[in-house]
Amino acid sequence: MIRDQEFLKDIASYCIENSKKLGATDVGVKVIHSVSENVSFRNKKLDESNRADSFAVNLTTYIEKKKSSINSSDLSKSNLEKLIERCIDATKITPSDENNSLPDKDLMSKEIRDLNLYDETHYPNDKKIEFLKKVEETASTDEKIVNTEAGFTENKNNFILANSNGFLGGYKTSNFSSSCVAVSRINGAMERDYEFGSTRFLEDMMEPEEIGKIAADKAIKKLGPKKIKSERIGVIFDKRISKGILSTIASAISASAIARGTSFLKDQINSEVFPNSINIIDDPKIEKGLGSQNFDSEGVETNSLKLVENGILKNYLIDTYYGKKLNLKSNGRSGGTTNLYFENGTLSFKDLLNSEKKFLYITETIGHGGNIITGDYSVGASGFMVEDGELTYPVSEITIAGNFKEMFKNITLANDLEMKYSTNAPTLLINQMTVAGK
């Protein structure tokens, strides 16, 4: 069972009091308990079951403008006492930094709204097993599918965040996720694809048959890929990967990258970075949202932010430390974005595919080829050729490359946004990119 708030509060208070006794002028602490149960299946047989029960304490102590941290999984007071002492010792000899401090008191979250992030339903392992049987049953219907794997994970989490300015808040969250990986084979060559669902509430989980079918269909469609010739062509990003573009934007507009001068979007605030049809929103207060939160990892109130409005970059993602460096107030983004999404475009998916004679449609990228400093982008890719609006044949062993600054100016969005993850984007077209193949 997940431990209650009182238990976690007791540890948090102990850490704050003891740190202060030993000379800390300010203290921030987070105490977390999580219980996770996972069952996985392979080829219709039980493969693995895994139960995790973990505690964590993250403590940061300040002596004026000096700061140091410790993390531990052992909540016993004898252990914490030793670690607090060690933390204070390190704080004393760490050079001071004028930007080190707890967040401003008036920015702290005042009330905790119930965002519907916790489902107390426990889904017992035999139910998970039944669910996974159905997933794999559907996934392995076609004889071209030679291997299936499926998993179901249930997570329950409770935390307390507190600091020596009197802030104390926390709440329970839950997560249910299920996935299926299918391997298809033809003439000795194999392809792999997947489907994945993740929800706060059990009742919102996709049907097992749907998960299995999508994974299998996708794996079969990828069979017999061709390597195409190198060329400049319009590239469409499937919804599963178009959200990756948003993650890149999020790293490039984090206050740390801006303050350190290591972002290709430095000095671009209030400039046109995208076509004027583009809006990007980060909204922490969506009910049942996978990225929803009442406050950020420092306890600062978070509210919905328009990061990009009509193509113009309007806000950075700001925490306390880098906010001070930039002379800006924290906007509750310590720890990053919450529920981040592109607002829908105007074209339907079909119209987007038909907007030119020929496109490359990418369903998967591999490698970490995005450079936030220069904006250069080059990754491995696979997907399909699109001719006259139809997916004609699978493509693999190619790369797509460009520079984010140019790519951003050439984005067109479809109107098929779904809120499936914490970061979500509709199908996305980038007008011209370099594809390297044969």
Added chain:
Amino acid sequence: MSNFFKETDIDTSQAEAIVTETLKNCDDGELYLENHKSESIVLDDNKIKSSTYNSDQGYGFRAVTGEVVAYSHSNDISKESLRKSSDNLKDTLKSKKGTYNHEIPKTNSKYYENINPIESKTFDSKIDLLKSVNNYLRSKGSIVNQVTANFLGEHKSIEIIRSDNQILKDDRPLVRFNVSVVLEKDGKKETGVYGVGGRQSYDDYLKDGSWKDVCDEAFRIANVNLESKPAPAGEMKVVLGPGWPAILIHEAIGHGLEGDFNRKKTSAFHSLMGQQVASEGVTIVDDGTLHQRRGSLTIDDEGTPTENTVLIENGILKNYMQDRLNARLMGTKSTGSGRRESYKHVVLPRMRNTMMLSGKYSQDEMISSVDKGIFAVSFGGGQVDITSGKFVFNCTEAYEINNGKIGSPIKGATLIGDGPSILKEVSLVGNDMKLDPGIGTCGKAGQGVPVGVAQPSILINKMTVGGTKL
């Protein structure tokens, strides 16, 4: 006697009794205990950005029967918690008819000392060195835009209690020292990153001013990249430099030769045992026994002593890397490759130090044989889809080759290839095998473990370079 039960309500023999009772009629399993201390000290933007100390301890209890693994872990080492885990495992594995495999080879070899690198260098001296790094690099001129340097040190003690009351122990030090510099010239910014490390104390890597070499190397790479032109796009010849570029071997071949993917027949290599998978001059090993290397282990995380496993010999596929479970199901022996990130993770067959051995050609011979291609000296990271065999890695320092001569540096680009066929495209193997500087971490199924790579220079006949210039 175990060291983990001192301040708990349970003693070694009681824990052993729970293990034996839980694993009755199982094929394998163990109680894995781990104490992990680590530190991270980061200098960034002229300041000590953070200093963090982590202390983590816990157990992972595993029961294996047939192909099924039941696992339960917790950071609460107590009688009640172990009982609960035991019940959870027994509940998962309701019908089991296994015979516990007691065989575990013994070793007296040790490939690193039991030192705690965090305590063997004072906090003050680490802070001082970070400041020196910052001053040294910034003294190179106003083009230095940003300097980041960090110490990462850890000490991990593990114990494995098996069903026959056997206790296997290991103590593992690990350090890494990293420097990253951003240079700015004529409005253009580029990064250079370099690091060193392994299973010794920090000072073994940094003494006698050798930390300056790390700074110089990061500075040199960034400087080269300031002059870089757009990279070409398309298929061409590629010369790889020695050392760290061996992450090509790690991605293209290594993952596909891990036992689990081959038992499950999801690896592109699963039907190729005994067959020619590489050019004749190519021999690849995975060696856990190199002294003080980042990927070395005295025993793996199941207690099996590590070894030097030959994967490919003169082009022929000889062995997969195995943990106990996959070895048993494939009718072979563990190669000491069973690894886990921590007590929170199940064991998987993993790489240690993956190396392509030297051949007879010089790097000059390779470069002069290329009309049009690229020369790749350093890489960022890579990734592989083990089922289709397609793999990528990102160049962080590369040059074009024109008419047998090295030309301008080119921008970072991704290279993509096909694992099962790439080694057949290796036409020349160099005589200059080199180990990487000790900085690699391999990710698989959400678990990161330290690894090493090594290779000589090699010439690949044909690979796709993912630049922007057609």
